[in-house]
Amino acid sequence: MVAHAEAAELACQGGVRWVxxxxxxxxxxxxxxxxxxxxxxxxxxxxVLIVNDSPALALEIGADGVHLGQQDMNSAEARALLGPHVLIGGTANTFADVERLAAVGVDYVGLGPLRFTTTKEKLSPLLGLAGYAAVLGQCRAVGLALPIVGIGGVALADVPALRAAGLYGVAVAGAIGGAPSPAATAAQFLAALNEPVKTLAL
Structure with a gap:
């Protein structure tokens, strides 16, 4: 198994700037x-370094931010602990989750999962592309412009459709970490994310 620092090094060599x-x-x-x-x-x-689950650890090492799952400390408490300048992200599975996170002032939302993934132990219901389109459509309808990132089993081939659905970006662990050349795969994801967005037709 590749160590965390080694995996981060390979991803960053491919141009990743958010770990x-x-x-x-x-x-x-x-x-x-x-x-x-x-x-x-x-x-x-x-x-940028985002620590998963633990505002206390993020504070102790001076990380740039923390990502909180639905069973972790709530975002409002984390904001009170970390102050206004540390990034806070939250995990969502539904539009109601996104609304709740936006109301407490998170900086971004990880929405998913797209499909089954082995990198998470407890998966919420799978969204699929249609699920993303529905949630993002609801966000647009109420003028909610929070950056939303696709998570959970995202593959390189998914990026154009996810971007067209309105996602800000994607979070990938298995697709990069499990690739024969993680740095090259990271670079491919970045190239796909920077391609012009085409209209999505469902």
Whole structure:
């Protein structure tokens, strides 16, 4: 298994400038050590580091932000702990989730999952492309312009349709980390995200 810092290094070599540190079932000391090693990689490449699950760890190591799942500390408490300048993201599966997160002032939303993924232990109901289009359509209808990122089993071939549906970007772990050349795959994702957006027809 590729270590967190090594995986971040390969992704950053491919041009990634936003890294989320996720680790499960570790002691706090090891969790902190791996997060700090990943942070060093991010700083060397000028990349943003987002710590998953733990506002306390993000605060301790001076990470750029924290991403909170639906079972983690709520976003309002995290904002009170971290202050106004640390990025806070939240996970959503429905339009109601997005509305709730927007109301407490998160900086971005991870919406998904698109499809089954082995990188998450507890999956919410799969959205598929039609699900993304529905939620993003509801956001547009009420003028909610929060950046929304697609998560959960996203493949390179999905990027054009997801961007056309209105997503701000995509979060990928398995697609890059499991590739024969993670740096090259990261570069391919960035190229796809920078392509002109075409109209989506469902």
């Amino acid at each position: 989320q540190f996720r680790a499960k079932n570790l002691s706090y000391a090891e969790w902190r050590q791996r997060a700090s090693e990943t942070q060093a990689v991010c700083r060397r490449h000028g990349a």
